[in-house]
Amino acid sequence: MLRDLAADRHAPGDSRRRNLGALLRRVHLGGPVSRVGLAEWMGVNRSTIMALTAELAAAGLVREVPATTSGRAGRPSFVVRPESEAVHVLAFDIAVDRLVAARVGLGGAVAARLEATRPRAGADLDAVVSVLADFGRALHHDAPPSSVCVGVGASYCGMIRPEDGMVRFGPDMGWVDQAFGAELARRLGLGLPVLVGNEAHLGAMAEHQRGAGVGVQNLIYLHGDVGVGGGIIVGGDLLDGDGGYGSEVGHMLVNPYQGRPCGCGSRGCLEAEVGERALLDEAGRPADHWGREAVRAVVAAAGRGDVAAREALGRIGDWLGIGVANLVNLFNPGVVIFGGTLREVFPAAAPQIRRRIAANVLPVSRDKARLAVSALGYDATLIGAADLAFTPLLTNPLVTAPR
Numbered sequence: 001m002l003r004d005l006a007a008d009r010h011a012p013g014d015s016r017r018r019n020l021g022a023l024l025r026r027v028h029l030g031g032p033v034s035r036v037g038l039a040e041w042m043g044v045n046r047s048t049i050m051a052l053t054a055e056l057a058a059a060g061l062v063r064e065v066p067a068t069t070s071g072r073a074g075r076p077s078f079v080v081r082p083e084s085e086a087v088h089v090l091a092f093d094i095a096v097d098r099l100v101a102a103r104v105g106l107g108g109a110v111a112a113r114l115e116a117t118r119p120r121a122g123a124d125l126d127a128v129v130s131v132l133a134d135f136g137r138a139l140h141h142d143a144p145p146s147s148v149c150v151g152v153g154a155s156y157c158g159m160i161r162p163e164d165g166m167v168r169f170g171p172d173m174g175w176v177d178q179a180f181g182a183e184l185a186r187r188l189g190l191g192l193p194v195l196v197g198n199e200a201h202l203g204a205m206a207e208h209q210r211g212a213g214v215g216v217q218n219l220i221y222l223h224g225d226v227g228v229g230g231g232i233i234v235g236g237d238l239l240d241g242d243g244g245y246g247s248e249v250g251h252m253l254v255n256p257y258q259g260r261p262c263g264c265g266s267r268g269c270l271e272a273e274v275g276e277r278a279l280l281d282e283a284g285r286p287a288d289h290w291g292r293e294a295v296r297a298v299v300a301a302a303g304r305g306d307v308a309a310r311e312a313l314g315r316i317g318d319w320l321g322i323g324v325a326n327l328v329n330l331f332n333p334g335v336v337i338f339g340g341t342l343r344e345v346f347p348a349a350a351p352q353i354r355r356r357i358a359a360n361v362l363p364v365s366r367d368k369a370r371l372a373v374s375a376l377g378y379d380a381t382l383i384g385a386a387d388l389a390f391t392p393l394l395t396n397p398l399v400t401a402p403r
Helices: 013-030 035-042 046-058 125-141 180-188 199-210 270-274 276-282 292-303 307-331 342-360 377-395
Strands: 062-066 078-082 087-094 098-105 110-117 148-156 159-161 166-170 175-178 194-198 219-224 228-234 335-340 370-373
Touching: 013 035, 013 046, 013 078, 013 377, 035 046, 035 078, 046 062, 087 125, 087 377, 098 125, 098 377, 110 125, 110 377, 125 148, 125 180, 148 180, 148 199, 148 377, 159 194, 166 180, 180 194, 194 199, 194 377, 199 219, 199 228, 199 335, 199 377, 219 307, 219 342, 219 377, 228 270, 228 307, 270 276, 270 307, 276 292, 276 307, 292 307, 292 342, 307 335, 307 342, 335 342, 335 377, 342 370
Parallel strands: 087 148, 148 194, 219 335, 335 370
Antiparallel strands: 062 078, 087 098, 098 110, 159 166, 166 175, 219 228
Protein backbone atom coordinates (compact mmCIF):
# COMPACT_ATOMS: atom_id res chain seq x y z
CA MET A 1 0.00 0.00 0.00
CA LEU A 2 1.31 3.45 -0.90
CA ARG A 3 2.15 5.75 1.96
CA ASP A 4 0.11 8.89 2.59
CA LEU A 5 1.80 11.88 0.97
CA ALA A 6 0.92 14.01 4.00
CA ALA A 7 3.03 11.73 6.18
CA ASP A 8 5.95 12.16 3.78
CA ARG A 9 5.97 15.94 3.66
CA HIS A 10 9.54 16.10 4.92
CA ALA A 11 10.71 12.79 3.43
CA PRO A 12 12.86 12.48 0.31
CA GLY A 13 11.16 13.48 -2.94
CA ASP A 14 11.00 9.94 -4.31
CA SER A 15 7.96 9.17 -2.13
CA ARG A 16 6.03 12.09 -3.61
CA ARG A 17 7.18 11.07 -7.07
CA ARG A 18 5.96 7.50 -6.50
CA ASN A 19 2.55 8.73 -5.37
CA LEU A 20 2.20 11.07 -8.32
CA GLY A 21 3.30 8.32 -10.70
CA ALA A 22 0.94 5.78 -9.17
CA LEU A 23 -2.04 8.11 -9.47
CA LEU A 24 -1.23 9.05 -13.05
CA ARG A 25 -0.70 5.39 -14.01
CA ARG A 26 -4.07 4.48 -12.50
CA VAL A 27 -5.82 7.16 -14.55
CA HIS A 28 -3.82 6.29 -17.69
CA LEU A 29 -4.60 2.58 -17.54
CA GLY A 30 -8.02 2.59 -15.88
CA GLY A 31 -9.60 5.73 -17.28
CA PRO A 32 -11.60 8.35 -15.38
CA VAL A 33 -11.93 7.63 -11.68
CA SER A 34 -13.43 9.51 -8.75
CA ARG A 35 -11.39 11.05 -5.96
CA VAL A 36 -13.03 8.56 -3.59
CA GLY A 37 -11.99 5.66 -5.79
CA LEU A 38 -8.41 6.94 -5.98
CA ALA A 39 -8.24 7.41 -2.21
CA GLU A 40 -9.45 3.88 -1.61
CA TRP A 41 -7.11 2.39 -4.22
CA MET A 42 -4.03 4.23 -2.96
CA GLY A 43 -4.88 3.92 0.73
CA VAL A 44 -4.63 7.65 1.43
CA ASN A 45 -7.08 10.31 2.57
CA ARG A 46 -9.03 12.59 0.25
CA SER A 47 -7.00 15.68 1.06
CA THR A 48 -3.90 13.85 -0.17
CA ILE A 49 -5.68 12.92 -3.39
CA MET A 50 -6.69 16.56 -3.85
CA ALA A 51 -3.07 17.65 -3.44
CA LEU A 52 -1.78 15.03 -5.88
CA THR A 53 -4.39 15.76 -8.54
CA ALA A 54 -3.80 19.49 -8.17
CA GLU A 55 -0.10 18.99 -8.96
CA LEU A 56 -0.84 16.76 -11.94
CA ALA A 57 -3.50 19.16 -13.21
CA ALA A 58 -1.09 22.09 -12.93
CA ALA A 59 1.38 20.07 -14.98
CA GLY A 60 -1.21 19.59 -17.72
CA LEU A 61 -1.56 15.82 -17.22
CA VAL A 62 -5.05 15.39 -15.73
CA ARG A 63 -8.17 17.43 -15.21
CA GLU A 64 -10.96 17.18 -12.69
CA VAL A 65 -14.57 17.41 -13.72
CA PRO A 66 -17.74 17.20 -11.64
CA ALA A 67 -19.22 13.72 -11.59
CA THR A 68 -22.73 13.20 -12.87
CA THR A 69 -25.15 14.07 -10.13
CA SER A 70 -25.87 11.35 -7.60
CA GLY A 71 -28.93 13.06 -6.13
CA ARG A 72 -27.27 13.25 -2.72
CA ALA A 73 -26.82 16.42 -0.70
CA GLY A 74 -23.36 17.75 0.13
CA ARG A 75 -20.27 18.75 -1.76
CA PRO A 76 -20.13 17.60 -5.42
CA SER A 77 -17.90 14.63 -6.26
CA PHE A 78 -15.11 15.04 -8.81
CA VAL A 79 -13.72 12.64 -11.40
CA VAL A 80 -10.07 12.69 -12.49
CA ARG A 81 -9.50 12.24 -16.23
CA PRO A 82 -6.30 12.00 -18.28
CA GLU A 83 -5.54 14.95 -20.56
CA SER A 84 -5.75 12.76 -23.67
CA GLU A 85 -5.74 15.60 -26.19
CA ALA A 86 -2.96 17.58 -24.54
CA VAL A 87 -0.40 14.79 -24.03
CA HIS A 88 0.50 12.09 -26.53
CA VAL A 89 3.20 9.67 -27.66
CA LEU A 90 4.15 8.21 -31.02
CA ALA A 91 3.90 4.43 -31.24
CA PHE A 92 5.22 2.14 -33.98
CA ASP A 93 4.54 -1.53 -34.68
CA ILE A 94 7.02 -3.26 -37.00
CA ALA A 95 5.90 -6.67 -38.18
CA VAL A 96 7.32 -8.85 -40.95
CA ASP A 97 4.91 -7.64 -43.61
CA ARG A 98 3.48 -4.34 -42.33
CA LEU A 99 4.40 -1.09 -40.62
CA VAL A 100 2.00 0.80 -38.35
CA ALA A 101 2.42 4.21 -36.73
CA ALA A 102 0.00 5.93 -34.38
CA ARG A 103 -0.43 9.00 -32.23
CA VAL A 104 -1.77 7.79 -28.89
CA GLY A 105 -3.11 10.10 -26.22
CA LEU A 106 -2.58 9.79 -22.48
CA GLY A 107 -5.13 7.19 -21.42
CA GLY A 108 -4.38 4.92 -24.37
CA ALA A 109 -6.79 6.19 -27.04
CA VAL A 110 -5.42 5.98 -30.60
CA ALA A 111 -5.99 9.44 -32.07
CA ALA A 112 -4.57 8.80 -35.56
CA ARG A 113 -2.74 6.02 -37.38
CA LEU A 114 -0.91 5.33 -40.63
CA GLU A 115 -0.07 1.94 -42.15
CA ALA A 116 2.03 0.55 -44.98
CA THR A 117 2.92 -2.88 -46.31
CA ARG A 118 6.45 -4.09 -45.75
CA PRO A 119 7.97 -6.22 -48.50
CA ARG A 120 9.49 -9.45 -47.23
CA ALA A 121 12.86 -8.53 -48.66
CA GLY A 122 15.48 -9.24 -46.02
CA ALA A 123 17.47 -6.77 -43.93
CA ASP A 124 15.76 -3.46 -44.70
CA LEU A 125 16.66 -1.09 -41.87
CA ASP A 126 16.92 2.01 -44.05
CA ALA A 127 13.60 1.39 -45.81
CA VAL A 128 11.74 0.65 -42.56
CA VAL A 129 13.15 3.69 -40.76
CA SER A 130 12.43 5.93 -43.74
CA VAL A 131 8.73 4.96 -43.81
CA LEU A 132 8.33 5.17 -40.04
CA ALA A 133 10.10 8.52 -39.77
CA ASP A 134 7.83 9.99 -42.46
CA PHE A 135 4.78 8.59 -40.65
CA GLY A 136 5.97 9.89 -37.30
CA ARG A 137 6.66 13.40 -38.54
CA ALA A 138 3.25 13.52 -40.26
CA LEU A 139 1.43 12.38 -37.13
CA HIS A 140 3.37 14.85 -35.02
CA HIS A 141 2.66 17.69 -37.44
CA ASP A 142 -1.07 16.92 -37.48
CA ALA A 143 -1.43 16.83 -33.70
CA PRO A 144 -3.45 19.63 -32.10
CA PRO A 145 -1.24 22.71 -31.56
CA SER A 146 -1.56 22.44 -27.79
CA SER A 147 -0.69 18.73 -27.67
CA VAL A 148 2.79 17.74 -26.51
CA CYS A 149 4.66 14.58 -27.50
CA VAL A 150 6.28 13.08 -24.39
CA GLY A 151 7.72 9.84 -25.77
CA VAL A 152 8.26 7.43 -28.65
CA GLY A 153 7.89 3.65 -28.44
CA ALA A 154 8.24 0.82 -30.95
CA SER A 155 7.33 -2.85 -31.07
CA TYR A 156 9.65 -4.99 -33.19
CA CYS A 157 9.37 -8.63 -34.21
CA GLY A 158 12.77 -9.74 -32.92
CA MET A 159 15.15 -9.88 -29.98
CA ILE A 160 15.76 -6.36 -28.68
CA ARG A 161 18.52 -4.96 -26.48
CA PRO A 162 16.42 -2.81 -24.14
CA GLU A 163 18.96 -0.14 -23.26
CA ASP A 164 19.41 1.20 -26.80
CA GLY A 165 16.78 -0.45 -29.02
CA MET A 166 19.32 -2.52 -30.93
CA VAL A 167 17.73 -5.41 -32.83
CA ARG A 168 20.12 -8.22 -31.91
CA PHE A 169 18.33 -10.86 -33.98
CA GLY A 170 15.27 -10.76 -36.21
CA PRO A 171 15.23 -14.19 -37.82
CA ASP A 172 12.33 -13.71 -40.21
CA MET A 173 13.97 -10.74 -41.95
CA GLY A 174 17.65 -11.40 -41.34
CA TRP A 175 18.26 -8.47 -39.02
CA VAL A 176 21.38 -8.92 -36.88
CA ASP A 177 22.68 -6.10 -34.65
CA GLN A 178 20.72 -3.36 -36.40
CA ALA A 179 20.70 0.00 -34.56
CA PHE A 180 16.99 0.48 -35.11
CA GLY A 181 16.09 2.59 -32.06
CA ALA A 182 18.96 5.05 -32.46
CA GLU A 183 18.44 5.43 -36.20
CA LEU A 184 14.70 6.01 -35.93
CA ALA A 185 15.26 8.61 -33.19
CA ARG A 186 17.78 10.40 -35.39
CA ARG A 187 15.50 10.42 -38.44
CA LEU A 188 12.44 11.56 -36.48
CA GLY A 189 14.35 14.55 -35.17
CA LEU A 190 12.08 15.13 -32.17
CA GLY A 191 14.82 15.14 -29.56
CA LEU A 192 13.30 12.06 -27.93
CA PRO A 193 14.78 8.57 -27.58
CA VAL A 194 12.90 5.68 -29.18
CA LEU A 195 12.16 2.97 -26.64
CA VAL A 196 11.97 -0.41 -28.37
CA GLY A 197 10.52 -3.68 -27.11
CA ASN A 198 9.90 -7.18 -28.39
CA GLU A 199 6.39 -7.37 -29.89
CA ALA A 200 5.20 -10.33 -27.81
CA HIS A 201 6.60 -8.84 -24.59
CA LEU A 202 4.73 -5.61 -25.25
CA GLY A 203 1.60 -7.49 -26.28
CA ALA A 204 1.72 -9.44 -23.03
CA MET A 205 1.98 -6.26 -20.96
CA ALA A 206 -0.85 -4.62 -22.92
CA GLU A 207 -3.16 -7.60 -22.39
CA HIS A 208 -2.19 -7.73 -18.71
CA GLN A 209 -2.89 -4.04 -18.16
CA ARG A 210 -5.79 -3.41 -20.56
CA GLY A 211 -7.02 -6.63 -22.15
CA ALA A 212 -7.83 -10.27 -21.52
CA GLY A 213 -5.33 -10.51 -18.65
CA VAL A 214 -6.54 -7.64 -16.46
CA GLY A 215 -6.55 -8.79 -12.85
CA VAL A 216 -4.43 -11.89 -13.64
CA GLN A 217 -0.96 -11.85 -12.08
CA ASN A 218 0.42 -14.85 -14.00
CA LEU A 219 -0.28 -15.19 -17.69
CA ILE A 220 1.19 -16.30 -21.00
CA TYR A 221 0.64 -14.36 -24.21
CA LEU A 222 1.31 -16.12 -27.54
CA HIS A 223 1.61 -13.84 -30.55
CA GLY A 224 1.28 -15.30 -34.04
CA ASP A 225 2.68 -13.55 -37.08
CA VAL A 226 4.98 -15.29 -39.53
CA GLY A 227 6.36 -17.09 -36.50
CA VAL A 228 5.30 -17.22 -32.86
CA GLY A 229 6.44 -14.93 -30.08
CA GLY A 230 5.76 -15.16 -26.40
CA GLY A 231 5.40 -12.91 -23.41
CA ILE A 232 5.18 -14.29 -19.88
CA ILE A 233 3.93 -12.33 -16.88
CA VAL A 234 4.93 -13.71 -13.47
CA GLY A 235 3.61 -12.04 -10.35
CA GLY A 236 2.53 -9.04 -12.41
CA ASP A 237 5.99 -8.50 -13.95
CA LEU A 238 7.33 -9.36 -17.37
CA LEU A 239 9.71 -12.32 -17.42
CA ASP A 240 12.32 -10.84 -19.73
CA GLY A 241 15.50 -12.73 -18.81
CA ASP A 242 18.99 -11.58 -17.96
CA GLY A 243 19.53 -9.52 -21.11
CA GLY A 244 15.93 -8.84 -22.10
CA TYR A 245 15.78 -11.82 -24.46
CA GLY A 246 13.64 -14.15 -22.34
CA SER A 247 10.30 -15.83 -23.14
CA GLU A 248 11.29 -16.83 -26.70
CA VAL A 249 8.67 -19.57 -26.59
CA GLY A 250 8.50 -19.71 -30.38
CA HIS A 251 11.90 -21.39 -30.31
CA MET A 252 10.92 -23.99 -27.75
CA LEU A 253 11.76 -27.37 -29.30
CA VAL A 254 8.64 -29.49 -29.83
CA ASN A 255 9.54 -31.76 -32.78
CA PRO A 256 13.28 -32.50 -32.67
CA TYR A 257 13.49 -35.48 -35.07
CA GLN A 258 11.24 -34.69 -38.02
CA GLY A 259 10.67 -31.00 -37.44
CA ARG A 260 10.32 -28.31 -40.03
CA PRO A 261 13.29 -25.95 -40.51
CA CYS A 262 13.02 -22.73 -38.50
CA GLY A 263 14.25 -19.27 -39.41
CA CYS A 264 16.53 -19.35 -36.36
CA GLY A 265 18.59 -22.17 -37.92
CA SER A 266 17.16 -24.99 -35.82
CA ARG A 267 14.43 -27.49 -36.66
CA GLY A 268 11.20 -28.38 -34.95
CA CYS A 269 10.73 -25.12 -33.04
CA LEU A 270 7.18 -24.30 -31.98
CA GLU A 271 6.95 -21.47 -34.49
CA ALA A 272 8.18 -23.70 -37.29
CA GLU A 273 5.39 -26.21 -36.54
CA VAL A 274 2.52 -23.77 -35.98
CA GLY A 275 3.53 -20.57 -37.79
CA GLU A 276 2.10 -19.08 -40.95
CA ARG A 277 4.08 -21.17 -43.44
CA ALA A 278 3.33 -24.44 -41.64
CA LEU A 279 -0.41 -23.75 -41.71
CA LEU A 280 -0.45 -22.71 -45.36
CA ASP A 281 1.70 -25.68 -46.43
CA GLU A 282 -0.48 -28.14 -44.54
CA ALA A 283 -3.57 -26.64 -46.18
CA GLY A 284 -2.01 -26.85 -49.65
CA ARG A 285 -1.98 -23.11 -50.21
CA PRO A 286 0.36 -21.55 -52.81
CA ALA A 287 3.83 -20.57 -51.64
CA ASP A 288 3.35 -16.97 -52.85
CA HIS A 289 0.29 -16.43 -50.59
CA TRP A 290 0.90 -15.30 -47.04
CA GLY A 291 -0.15 -12.86 -44.37
CA ARG A 292 -3.21 -12.40 -42.20
CA GLU A 293 -5.66 -12.72 -45.07
CA ALA A 294 -4.14 -16.03 -46.13
CA VAL A 295 -4.46 -17.37 -42.58
CA ARG A 296 -8.05 -16.13 -42.37
CA ALA A 297 -8.80 -17.83 -45.67
CA VAL A 298 -7.70 -21.22 -44.31
CA VAL A 299 -9.79 -20.75 -41.16
CA ALA A 300 -12.81 -19.69 -43.24
CA ALA A 301 -12.37 -22.68 -45.58
CA ALA A 302 -12.27 -25.03 -42.61
CA GLY A 303 -15.51 -23.48 -41.36
CA ARG A 304 -17.11 -24.27 -44.73
CA GLY A 305 -16.05 -27.89 -44.43
CA ASP A 306 -12.88 -27.87 -46.57
CA VAL A 307 -11.17 -31.15 -45.61
CA ALA A 308 -7.59 -30.01 -46.26
CA ALA A 309 -8.07 -26.82 -44.24
CA ARG A 310 -9.69 -28.67 -41.35
CA GLU A 311 -6.91 -31.27 -41.25
CA ALA A 312 -4.27 -28.54 -41.42
CA LEU A 313 -5.78 -26.73 -38.44
CA GLY A 314 -5.99 -30.04 -36.58
CA ARG A 315 -2.28 -30.72 -37.04
CA ILE A 316 -1.35 -27.14 -36.18
CA GLY A 317 -3.58 -27.33 -33.11
CA ASP A 318 -1.86 -30.50 -31.95
CA TRP A 319 1.62 -28.95 -32.08
CA LEU A 320 0.32 -25.76 -30.52
CA GLY A 321 -1.27 -27.83 -27.78
CA ILE A 322 2.07 -29.49 -27.04
CA GLY A 323 3.69 -26.08 -26.67
CA VAL A 324 0.89 -24.75 -24.47
CA ALA A 325 1.00 -27.88 -22.30
CA ASN A 326 4.72 -27.39 -21.69
CA LEU A 327 4.21 -23.74 -20.80
CA VAL A 328 1.32 -24.44 -18.43
CA ASN A 329 3.35 -27.12 -16.62
CA LEU A 330 6.29 -24.72 -16.31
CA PHE A 331 4.53 -21.51 -15.31
CA ASN A 332 1.10 -22.41 -13.89
CA PRO A 333 -0.59 -19.37 -15.53
CA GLY A 334 -4.07 -18.15 -14.78
CA VAL A 335 -4.72 -17.56 -18.47
CA VAL A 336 -3.08 -18.30 -21.84
CA ILE A 337 -3.91 -15.58 -24.36
CA PHE A 338 -3.73 -16.13 -28.13
CA GLY A 339 -2.94 -12.98 -30.09
CA GLY A 340 -1.96 -11.92 -33.59
CA THR A 341 -2.84 -14.56 -36.19
CA LEU A 342 -3.21 -17.12 -33.39
CA ARG A 343 -6.33 -15.18 -32.44
CA GLU A 344 -7.73 -16.35 -35.79
CA VAL A 345 -6.39 -19.90 -35.49
CA PHE A 346 -7.32 -20.66 -31.88
CA PRO A 347 -11.12 -21.05 -32.20
CA ALA A 348 -10.70 -23.59 -35.00
CA ALA A 349 -7.78 -25.42 -33.35
CA ALA A 350 -9.12 -25.27 -29.78
CA PRO A 351 -10.34 -28.91 -29.61
CA GLN A 352 -6.85 -30.26 -30.34
CA ILE A 353 -5.21 -27.77 -27.97
CA ARG A 354 -7.59 -28.73 -25.17
CA ARG A 355 -7.02 -32.45 -25.80
CA ARG A 356 -3.26 -31.97 -25.42
CA ILE A 357 -3.76 -29.99 -22.23
CA ALA A 358 -6.05 -32.67 -20.84
CA ALA A 359 -3.53 -35.40 -21.67
CA ASN A 360 -0.24 -33.70 -20.82
CA VAL A 361 -0.76 -31.02 -18.15
CA LEU A 362 -0.60 -31.78 -14.45
CA PRO A 363 -4.14 -31.68 -13.02
CA VAL A 364 -3.47 -28.97 -10.45
CA SER A 365 -2.22 -26.61 -13.18
CA ARG A 366 -4.75 -27.76 -15.77
CA ASP A 367 -7.64 -26.85 -13.51
CA LYS A 368 -6.31 -23.32 -13.04
CA ALA A 369 -5.43 -22.22 -16.57
CA ARG A 370 -8.08 -20.87 -18.91
CA LEU A 371 -7.61 -20.14 -22.60
CA ALA A 372 -8.63 -16.82 -24.17
CA VAL A 373 -8.14 -14.76 -27.31
CA SER A 374 -6.61 -11.30 -27.20
CA ALA A 375 -9.06 -8.59 -26.19
CA LEU A 376 -6.96 -5.94 -27.96
CA GLY A 377 -6.70 -7.84 -31.24
CA TYR A 378 -3.96 -6.84 -33.64
CA ASP A 379 -3.48 -3.56 -31.75
CA ALA A 380 -2.06 -5.30 -28.65
CA THR A 381 1.54 -4.77 -29.74
CA LEU A 382 0.90 -1.17 -30.84
CA ILE A 383 -0.77 -0.32 -27.53
CA GLY A 384 2.13 -2.02 -25.76
CA ALA A 385 4.55 0.22 -27.66
CA ALA A 386 2.54 3.30 -26.67
CA ASP A 387 2.57 2.34 -23.00
CA LEU A 388 6.32 1.77 -23.26
CA ALA A 389 6.67 5.30 -24.60
CA PHE A 390 4.64 6.65 -21.67
CA THR A 391 6.90 4.90 -19.12
CA PRO A 392 9.20 7.87 -18.37
CA LEU A 393 6.18 10.14 -17.80
CA LEU A 394 4.45 7.62 -15.55
CA THR A 395 7.66 7.04 -13.60
CA ASN A 396 8.41 10.69 -12.95
CA PRO A 397 5.44 12.83 -14.01
CA LEU A 398 6.63 16.28 -13.06
CA VAL A 399 10.01 15.91 -14.75
CA THR A 400 8.54 14.66 -18.04
CA ALA A 401 5.34 16.73 -17.94
CA PRO A 402 4.58 19.11 -20.81
CA ARG A 403 4.31 22.12 -18.53
